[in-house]
Amino acid sequence: MTRTLRNALLGNALLGAAFGLALAAGPAGAATIKVGVVAPFSGPFGVVGKSFKEAIEVYQAEHGKTVGNDTVEFIYKDLDQANPAQSKALSQELIVKEKVSFLAGYFFTPDALAVAPLIDEANIPCVIFNAATSAITEKSPRYVRTSFTLWQNTVPLAEHMAKQGIKKAISAVSDYGPGIDGEAAFKTTFEKNGGTVVDTIRMPLKSTDFAPFMQRIKDSGAEAVYAFLPAGPTTLAFAKAFNDTGLKAAGIKFFGPGDLTQEPDLPALGDAVMGITTTFNYSRAHDSAMNKAFVAKHKEMFGSYDSVTFTSVGAYDGTHVIYQMIKNSGGKIDGAKAVESVKGMSWESPRGPLTIDPDSRHVTQTIYLRTVEMVDGRLENVEKQSFPKQPDYGYKLAK
Amino acid sequence: METMFGIAVDGVAYGMILFIISVGLSVTLGLMRVVNLAHGAFAMVGGYVASYAAQSAGLPYGLALVVAVALTVLATLPLERLLYRRIYGSANELAQVLLTIGLTFVIVAGINYLFGPTLKRIPLPDLLTGTVQLGPKSIPTHRAFVIGAGAATLLGLWWLLERTDFGIRLRAAVDDPAMAAALGIRTERLYLATFALGTGLAALGGVLGAELLPLEPYYAIRYIVLFLAVVAVGGAGSIFGSAAAALALGIVDTAGKYLIPNFGEFFFYAALILILFRWPHGFFKGRTA
Numbered sequence: 067m068t069r070t071l072r073n074a075l076l077g078n079a080l081l082g083a084a085f086g087l088a089l090a091a092g093p094a095g096a097a098t099i100k101v102g103v104v105a106p107f108s109g110p111f112g113v114v115g116k117s118f119k120e121a122i123e124v125y126q127a128e129h130g131k132t133v134g135n136d137t138v139e140f141i142y143k144d145l146d147q148a149n150p151a152q153s154k155a156l157s158q159e160l161i162v163k164e165k166v167s168f169l170a171g172y173f174f175t176p177d178a179l180a181v182a183p184l185i186d187e188a189n190i191p192c193v194i195f196n197a198a199t200s201a202i203t204e205k206s207p208r209y210v211r212t213s214f215t216l217w218q219n220t221v222p223l224a225e226h227m228a229k230q231g232i233k234k235a236i237s238a239v240s241d242y243g244p245g246i247d248g249e250a251a252f253k254t255t256f257e258k259n260g261g262t263v264v265d266t267i268r269m270p271l272k273s274t275d276f277a278p279f280m281q282r283i284k285d286s287g288a289e290a291v292y293a294f295l296p297a298g299p300t301t302l303a304f305a306k307a308f309n310d311t312g313l314k315a316a317g318i319k320f321f322g323p324g325d326l327t328q329e330p331d332l333p334a335l336g337d338a339v340m341g342i343t344t345t346f347n348y349s350r351a352h353d354s355a356m357n358k359a360f361v362a363k364h365k366e367m368f369g370s371y372d373s374v375t376f377t378s379v380g381a382y383d384g385t386h387v388i389y390q391m392i393k394n395s396g397g398k399i400d401g402a403k404a405v406e407s408v409k410g411m412s413w414e415s416p417r418g419p420l421t422i423d424p425d426s427r428h429v430t431q432t433i434y435l436r437t438v439e440m441v442d443g444r445l446e447n448v449e450k451q452s453f454p455k456q457p458d459y460g461y462k463l464a465k
Numbered sequence: 466m467e468t469m470f471g472i473a474v475d476g477v478a479y480g481m482i483l484f485i486i487s488v489g490l491s492v493t494l495g496l497m498r499v500v501n502l503a504h505g506a507f508a509m510v511g512g513y514v515a516s517y518a519a520q521s522a523g524l525p526y527g528l529a530l531v532v533a534v535a536l537t538v539l540a541t542l543p544l545e546r547l548l549y550r551r552i553y554g555s556a557n558e559l560a561q562v563l564l565t566i567g568l569t570f571v572i573v574a575g576i577n578y579l580f581g582p583t584l585k586r587i588p589l590p591d592l593l594t595g596t597v598q599l600g601p602k603s604i605p606t607h608r609a610f611v612i613g614a615g616a617a618t619l620l621g622l623w624w625l626l627e628r629t630d631f632g633i634r635l636r637a638a639v640d641d642p643a644m645a646a647a648l649g650i651r652t653e654r655l656y657l658a659t660f661a662l663g664t665g666l667a668a669l670g671g672v673l674g675a676e677l678l679p680l681e682p683y684y685a686i687r688y689i690v691l692f693l694a695v696v697a698v699g700g701a702g703s704i705f706g707s708a709a710a711a712l713a714l715g716i717v718d719t720a721g722k723y724l725i726p727n728f729g730e731f732f733f734y735a736a737l738i739l740i741l742f743r744w745p746h747g748f749f750k751g752r753t754a
Contacts, residue, residue, distance in 0.1 A: 110683045113582050241729060269722075270729030274678055274691070275482075275715075277475040277604075278723035285468075299679040299687075302584055306676065310605035312596050334584035334679075 096135040099392055099399070102143060102160030104153060105171035105195070109146030110298070113330055114173050117373045118195055121381035124363045125389075133392040141166065145173075150180035157181045161188045167399045168193065168388050173377070175199040175243050182206040189401035193387055195380040199243050200460030203427050208401050210387055210408065211428045212420075213380040214347040216244050216294070217460030219323040220251035222433045222453040223345040227290060227321055228259035235261055236288035238279055238304075240295045241268040247460060248294040248323060256292075264288050273300065276307035283313060290319040297328050305338040314341065324349070324447065327438050329375040332445040339438050344447065347431050348376045348417040351446035360416040379417045383429070386413065387422070419454075426461035471602050472720045478608040479677075480715025481615035486674045486688075487695035488618065488707050489666030495702015496626075496639050496659055499549060500558060502565040504667050504692055506572040506685035511537040511668025512675050513576060516585040526590045530672050537668035538661045544568070545660040553656065569685050577682040585680040587672060611673050615708075618666070622704045635659060694733075698740050700747025709748050713740070 103122070107115030122140055131137055141164055143156040153172070160166045161184065169185060169192040172178035178197035182205040185192045194202065194211040203209045227235060237252050239245035245268065253263045265286045269279055283291055291313075295301045305326075308314055324346020327339050350361060350371070360382065364371040387408055392399065394407035409424040418432040435451040490504040515533035518524045524532065548568070552560045593610055596603040626632035638645040638652045646652050671680075678688055699710030714736060721732030740748075 110582065110681070112577075241727070267726050268729075269726060272730060273722070274688070275475075275479045275719065275722075277479065278472070278719045279726065281468075281471050281475065282723055282726065299584060299681055302679045303677065310596065310607070312603050330583050334586050336586065 096132075096137060097397065098137045098139050099133070099168075099397075100160075100164055100166040101138060101140050101168040101170055101388055102157065102164060102166040103140055103171040104143045104145050104156050104160070104169065104177065105173050106146045107142060107144040111146065111173060113373055114196070114377050115142070115144065115171075117375060117377040118171060118381040120364060120368055120373065121378040122385050124360065124367060125382050125385040127363065127367060129389065133389055134397055136392065136397050138389070138392065145177060148174035148176050150176040153177035154180040154184065157184055161190060166190070168391070170384055170388065171195050171381075172197045175202060178202050178209075179205060182209075185209070185401070191388075191391060191401045191405050193384040195384045196377055199247060200428075200458055200463065203458075204462060207427075208405055209427055210384075210405060210422065212383040212387060213376070213429075214431070214433075215428065215458045215460050216247040216323060217251040217463075218428075218431075218456050218458050219345050219347070219433055220248050220292075221255045221459045222435070222456055223321055223323070223343075224252050224255035224261075224292070225259055226345070226435060226451070227292070228256060228261045232290045232319070233261055234264050234286075234288045235290045235292060236265045236267065236283055236286050237263060237292045238267040238269060238283065239293065240271050240273075240300065242271050242296075244296075245294050248292075251460065252292045269295070271296070271300075274303060276304050277311060279304075280307050280311040280313055283318065284311070284316065288318065290321060293320065293322045293326070295326065297325050297331055301326050301331070302335055302338065305335060305342070309338055319343070324376065324436065327436075327447055329447070330373055332438065332447075335438075336445070339445075341437070343435065343437055345433050345435050345453075346376065346447070347433055348379045349434060349436055349447035349449055350374050351441055351448055352417060352434070353449070354416065354418070356414060357416040379415060383413075383415045383417075383420060386415070387411070418452075421455075423457055423461075426458050428458040428461065430455055430457045432456065467601050468723070470600065472723055473716065474599055474602050474604055475723075476716030476719035477712060478604055478612055478715075479719055480712035481612045482608070482674050482677050483691065483695050483715055484708050484711035485611060485615045485618060486667075486670030486678070487692045487699075487711060488622065488704065489663045489670060490692050491696045491699060491702060491704065491707040492622075492659065492666060493663035494696055495700070496635060497656060497663070498554060498639075499552065500561045500565065501663070502562060502689060503568040503572065503685070504663075505687075505689040506569045507537060507541060507664045507667035508671030508674070509576065509680060509682075509684040510540065510572065510671070512587065512671035512680040512684070513580060513585060514668070515672040515675075516587045516680060517580075519588055520586070526587070526593070529587065530669070533672050534665050534668045537671075538665045541664040542657070542661060545657055549660060550653075550656070569689075573682050573685050580682070582682055587675050587680070589676070605676075607676050614669075614673055618669070619704060619708050626704065631655075631658070694737055696747075698737060698747055700744075700749040703747065703749035706747055706749035710740075 105115040105118050172194050173196045175197045185208045191208050196213045198215050200215045237249050239249045320342045324344040329350045361371045391404040412421040421430045423430050432452050432454045433456045434449040436447040436449050439448045493499050493501045511533045514536050515529045518529040518532045593607045597609050634650050638655050695711050699706035717736040718733045
């Protein structure tokens with residue numbers, strides 16, 4: 067038993083060494099530009115890393131693995147949960163040992179924030195594929211973000227709610243950074259548009275039973291609820307409680323950012339999320355030739371497109387930005403200049419038109435209003451309305 | 466007044482769900498002296514089996530529940546013979562913790578590999594969807610069903626442990642294994658049966674509680690603190706203790722969340738600390754069932 071195990075390990079080590087040699091002895095002349103991707107590849111959020119990796123591979127399959135003479139190589143590091151210290155250590159390892167020219171990925175806000183001093187010292191651009199707190203890009207001029215922020219999604223939603231004639235609303239958010247961002251964005255915008263926020267509930271992140279919050283929502287007399295919770299078990303339990311305790315039947319309307327109804331969770335959420343109105347930057351069912359090709363390529367390369375969701379386009383467009391920076395620099399990468407070179411850059415993405423705002427270095431994009439519906443036997447977020455050119459409203463907002 | 470009634474109803478409903486998913490742990494921990502941290506993993510396995518049986522095999526809810534409990538017990542019996550048997554007794558606490566937490570990781574990885582990381586549901590029959598009216602307050606039918614099932618489990622266990630031959634022998638074997646063996650009680654078989662009872666209850670709780678604690682591979686780790694809290698407050702091995710603890714914690718948590726939601730889990734853990742301070746061995750120290 068132990069003998070075979072040892073042999074297997076030894077074999078692996080030898081194989082690894084052989085690979086290392088093969089890599090080191092790559093084509094002479096042309097350089098390899100390395101991109102370090104830090105994201106959860108295992109654990110409860112493993113599906114995020116998977117969608118990042120697949121989107122990067124789709125991009126490379128479509129656009130090639132080389133820019134000019136240089137080969138672009140992605141190195142993946144697994145960070146299975148929000149852990150700033152570990153994020154910093156992994157990123158440092160990528161910079162010092164792997165000599166990466168770019169950092170990318172970062173699912174959680176604290177993980178993205180932790181690398182600010184590193185990227186400034188090493189002069190390396192950091193392209194954030196997800197982490198959605200507005201304040202991040204303020205911390206270093208070398209951050210570029212291709213995802214969304216809570217403010218970006220919530221402001222058009224709150225305006226839409228006010229336009230629907232809703233006067234009294236209540237906000238119920240999970241008690242952590244993005245939730246509080248969402249609450250602030252909602253309250254400010256909704257009240258500016260003439261509505262009243264009758265109560266703001268902050269729910270503990272670890273809540274399992276949502277019945278008490280439902281009672282409170284009911285008692286508040288609000289016509290509509292704005293809710294934000296991290297995707298997964300909590301969202302399911304919240305949406306179920308909303309239906310089961312009769313709030314849906316009582317005619318209270320349910321609004322929230324699109325994280326609530328992200329595609330991989332839809333089969334499990336099922337009927338519970340029917341009738342929820344969300345705003346978001348990407349739906350897998352987005353009707354454009356480019357998106358259809360994007361989804362089809364996933365199906366072709368990985369056998370299914372079940373995991374395609376907002377994190378996929380975050381990574382896909384992030385990869386596009388990295389390619390563009392390499393192209394602009396002509397192979398000699400200087401972090402600050404590379405970021406400078408993509409400010410104001412516009413392009414067409416599977417989610418619609420994007421522009422990198424020169425000040426916030428965050429993408430200005432179209433936000434879509436959607437509801438969950440059955441399309442060809444699958445639950446999808448169907449876009450009903452679009453709000454073009456939405457910036458990050460939360461950038462440099464005093465906090 | 467209406468608020469108080471609402472809190473009481475929701476609190477009891479939540480407490481009963483806590484009870485039904487924790488009582489199996491109380492059985493293994495109290496009667497067999499095994500700190501079974503894999504309890505959550507067994508509950509999760511039960512839930513996944515039921516989910517698979519109902520969704521992919523198309524079995525009705527009741528049958529899926531029975532299949533889930535039966536299969537979970539069958540799957541875990543070899544574990545008792547191969548692993549758990551070696552770590553019985555309070556002298557092995559460290560070994561118990563290490564073994565069962567390791568087992569939990571293995572099960573988490575296995576479930577993740579087989580079923581993927583996304584949420585799974587156990588579809589409810591029409592009979593259990595909708596709401597029932599309780600005075601001015603409506604609660605989900607499923608929850609009313611769980612309250613009923615919890616009460617039935619409570620009485621059934623009490624009867625089994627206090628009023629049957631099996632219960633008498635089991636308590637004898639727990640109190641003094643050597644003496645019990647000398648009197649001709651086959652302690653090994655008793656332990657096997659009790660272990661099966663514990664995992665069966667875990668699976669039952671996993672299935673019935675799935676509406677509140679949704680199934681995903683990290684279920685086993687995410688909720689184990691909750692189960693341990695109930696058993697610690699109730700007193701290991703005490704069935705009525707577990708019920709009292711689950712109800713008390715459920716009501717305190719519900720009241721806290723309703724009245725002062727910003728305090729979060731504060732009231733749950735404050736209650737935990739105060740109760741353990743007053744009764745360090747739980748409400749009912751594990752002498753009787």
